[in-house]
Each structure stands twice: as structure tokens, then as C-alpha cells.
Amino acid sequence: MSDHLLINGRVHTMDPALPQARAILIRDGIIAAVGGDDIPALAKPGARITDLGGRLVLPGFQDAHTHLLSGGTDLATAAQLYEAEDSDRLAQLIRSHAAAHPDLPLLVGAGWQPGIFGDHNLTAAWLDPLTGSRPALIYDSSFHSACFNTAALAMAGITADTHAPPNGHILRDTAGQATGMLHEDAIPWALERLPGFTDDQLLAGLMAGQAHANRHGITGVIDAKITATEARIYARAARENLLTLRVAGAAHVSEADTPETALARLSALRTAHLGPDFHINAAKFFMDGVFENRSAACLAPYADEAGGNAPCMFRHDQTLALMTALDAARFQIHVHVIGDAACSRALDGLEAALAANGPWPASHQITHLQLVAPADFPRLARLAMANIQPLWARFDPKIPDIALDMIGPARLPTTYAFRDLLKLGAGFALSSDWPVSTLNPFEIIETAITRQARTKDHPGPPFLPDQALSVTECVAGYTINAARASWRDGYSGRLSPGFSADLIVTDQDIFSCAPAQISATRVLLTLFRGQEVWRDPYFR
The missing domain is CATH 3.20.20.140 (Metal-dependent hydrolases)
Incomplete structure (x- = not known):
């Protein structure tokens, strides 16, 4: 990699030794120098130069609690239900998704809003005409509740005699029959019996999720629920040099664990x-x-x-x-x-x-x-x-x-x-x-x-x-x-010499604009290890 020189920026380094700067020199993915008008002279001949035009520069953002793989998979494969405000709109979104994806062995929707929908109006009987004979489930916006259709309940083996797992709930009607609504640990317990996505589909979901993250200036995350599936897909992406952000993982501990079982699995x-881009x-x-x-x-x-x-x-x-x-x-x-x-x-x-x-x-x-x-x-x-x-x-x-x-x-x-x-x-x-x-x-x-x-x-x-x-x-x-x-503050999180060149450029200065305008901020450029992982098409 040749030198990359960023000049004429409003750089907030988050480094107390030099809180603000105008220029950054990047060499081999690492910040070589930060400062003012003296920095350009340090660049090697032929260095790439980006004139920031006075725009704000910040360290790459790191989201300390996200579910990147599952969110990306939902982004790529699930009906997006977040904006539905009534049953007609919810039904339309589910029906359209089912029609557009005839080959999916499992139909998934994500994001119905508690407060509008819930135990009182979402049932397998309501969902069945929208999804047909394929197994299907729709998650609420918190992913702590999900409504299954009749085919999914049958495939999961949920009957009037089925006991819910610890910390799980199977909602039942007055006759003792499952309505279709499951809460908490009953959801992953049932999912183990339903068709899953292939590793290639999950990897595609991860790519969608991290592209979404990079676009918003994110260069690191904590994935807050790592199971064997997440570990396998993140490890594959790291091995194939596909990660455009860093992932720290929090491995799931369940109610069934003892100190011995938890230590053995997590160790x-x-x-x-062990990293560097994916570590647990x-x-x-x-x-x-x-x-x-x-x-x-x-x-x-x-x-x-x-x-x-x-x-x-x-x-x-x-x-x-x-x-x-x-x-x-x-x-x-x-x-x-x-x-x-x-x-x-x-x-x-x-x-x-x-x-x-x-x-x-x-x-x-x-x-x-x-x-x-x-x-x-x-x-x-x-x-x-x-x-x-x-x-x-x-x-x-x-x-x-x-x-x-x-x-x-x-x-x-x-x-x-x-x-x-x-x-x-x-x-x-x-x-x-x-x-x-x-x-x-x-x-x-x-x-x-x-x-x-x-x-x-x-x-x-x-x-x-x-x-x-x-x-x-x-x-x-x-x-x-x-x-x-995320345990990576020794090499990321601020713009200092020796730190990874993870940074973002924005279209407005959030330190000076009106607070109610901050949400309109666009990320124009995201660098991860000095490499572009997002550039706004209008940023030149």
C-alpha cells in the first residue's frame, strides 16, 4: 500500500494528547502521523492525496452491542415488518415476501411492533393463509417473541402435550392448544427443528450486514450472542479475508450451564x-x-x-x-x-x-x-x-x-x-x-x-x-x-500514530449543527485499515 494523505479536514482524534488536527498520514493501513500543515511533507513520493474540504473526520465508530450476522441474514432474507401499523399492512408484507421467495424452505419475517401486535392478535390461524404450507415465523421488533404458523408448529413438534423449555413460553388458548406465539427460549428451541439457512446463505447475510454497517461508519462491533453458528461463519469470513470490520464475540451462556460446561465451551x-478481526x-x-x-x-x-x-x-x-x-x-x-x-x-x-x-x-x-x-x-x-x-x-x-x-x-x-x-x-x-x-x-x-x-x-x-x-x-x-x-482500545478507537487507520468522513459537523439535524448526517467515506469499505457516490 502506498501512502494516503488526508488534508484540510476537521479531525477529532479522540486522543487527549492532540484532540484536533487537520491532516492524517496513513501508511500500510496504520496511522503514521497526525497534525497540521507539517504532515504532507512526511508523505512518500506518489502518495495518494484526499482533500477533505474542511469536513469532519472521526475514528471509525464501533457498535458495542449488535447482532451483526443475524441482522444481516434478516436484511437479506426476511420480510421487513418494522413499519407495519395495522394488520392489513402486516399481512400484505408477509404475503408479498412469500410470493417473491417461492424457493425458501423457511419463511421469516422480522419486526412487528409490540403495542400494535402481540399475543392478542397474532396466531398461527392468522398467519396460515399468508404463508401456505411452508413453515414460517414472524419475529417482533425485539426478537423476544415470534408467531409460528401451523406448519412450523407441526415441524417443531409442538402439541397440546409439549412442555416449554426453561425460560421459554408457549402461548396456549383456553383449550390448551398452542396459538402459534412463542416467547424467549422457546423460539431457538423450536428453530432447531425447522429448516435452517446454508452457510453460504449465512455468509451472504453477513456481507449484507457489514456493508450496511460500513455505510454508517461502523468499523467494529460486539456480536452479543455467539453460538457455534456465528463462530463458524465469522471464522470463515476472517479466513477468506472478507471482514471489513472487527468482530468481538460474547458467547452465549444458558440456564442449563454449570461453571464446568460453560468454561469448557467458551474456552x-x-x-x-483469537483474532485479530474475530475474537471471542x-x-x-x-x-x-x-x-x-x-x-x-x-x-x-x-x-x-x-x-x-x-x-x-x-x-x-x-x-x-x-x-x-x-x-x-x-x-x-x-x-x-x-x-x-x-x-x-x-x-x-x-x-x-x-x-x-x-x-x-x-x-x-x-x-x-x-x-x-x-x-x-x-x-x-x-x-x-x-x-x-x-x-x-x-x-x-x-x-x-x-x-x-x-x-x-x-x-x-x-x-x-x-x-x-x-x-x-x-x-x-x-x-x-x-x-x-x-x-x-x-x-x-x-x-x-x-x-x-x-x-x-x-x-x-x-x-x-x-x-x-x-x-x-x-x-x-x-x-x-x-x-x-471490545478489548481493542490499544490499536483502535482514536486517531493516533500507530493505531489502525479506521476513520470516517461526514457531510456535516455534528459538533456544530443543531441537535435535531444530527440524524441527517451522511457518512461520505469509511476506511478500515486504510482501505475504503464505503464511499458515498457523490463524494469526490
């Missing part, structure tokens, strides 16, 4: 996938589900009329034993937490691990953090990074948010309370949880600042505006902090 995965370093726990299917674990009952609650998905003693053993083996712990009881349980596990094993730079992460008990804010700041999805911290202008009814007004102030966490010194990283919500970092950053939906979506009032973040904090959350969360 084998870690040894087999973390253990992923789902401590609860989601409010939308009433599987979020809370310290007090839900506040809506139906009430009730849900247990944590790991027992207390099991949590402490698993986390202590995995921490001792130097795995990062990455925990899905929605309800405040789930957060407390996860923090108990991390506290036990710290007491048994002592401190080390693990950057353990608690992710989502929809509801946190006030007593747990200082514990979280002391024990883990907050891995947050700010897009969710807003009133949705279209979709009724049934979770807010379940949380209730008394607990509302501790809902997505990001500023309170940062005041206590909590480490944090920003992320999307794609495909649950948009992968676009600029939409997410705007919401983190405004706590509202985009202007074009006719937003309501801000959601707890005193919990808003700043632009600078958000950029740190997507760069230096996300790199630390």
Missing part, C-alpha cells in the same frame, strides 16, 4: 478464535426478557392493570457461581438486563466475582438498563460499564409503549437514566442492538441528546430530558469507550 471457542472474549447472559412479552424481571410487580412479574432467568446461586468462574478464567461478562431485579442479580454476580478474583481490566458490561433500582446506580458504576441504547429513551410518536405502563410513574425516573449513571463515574459505551432498532449511529446520537424522536417523525415531549448526553459523550461512547468495551 474452546476463545482458543479457536466475553460470556453473554440473558438475565431476563423484555417488558413487551412480560418477561422482564422487576423488584416489584408490574404497574399496569394485569400486574404480575417475571423471575430472573438464572438463579441467584447459579449466577454467582457462573460469573465467578468465568471471571476467574478472564472472560468479560456481558449481561442483558431490562428489569431492575435482573440488574440487581447481575451486579450480585459481578460483586461476587470481584470479591473472589480481585480486580482486573475486564470492562464487564451490563447492557440495555431500561430500569435500575436507585441503590444499584453506585454499584453499577463501580462494577461494570453501562452498555446503552439511547434510541429507546424517547416517547415513540407512533407505537404505544406498553413498557411504560408496566413500569409505572413511580419508577419512571430511573428508566434509561443515563446521566445519573455518568454522574457517578460509570464507564459507558453506546450501541444499537441492531436489528432490534436502527444501526445508524447518528439517529442514536441525536436521540441521546434530544431524548426525542426525529423532527420528521413528529416527536412528542422529551423523555426525561435531564438524562440527556452531550455530543462529545456520544462520540466517545462510539469510539474510545466502545473500543475499550
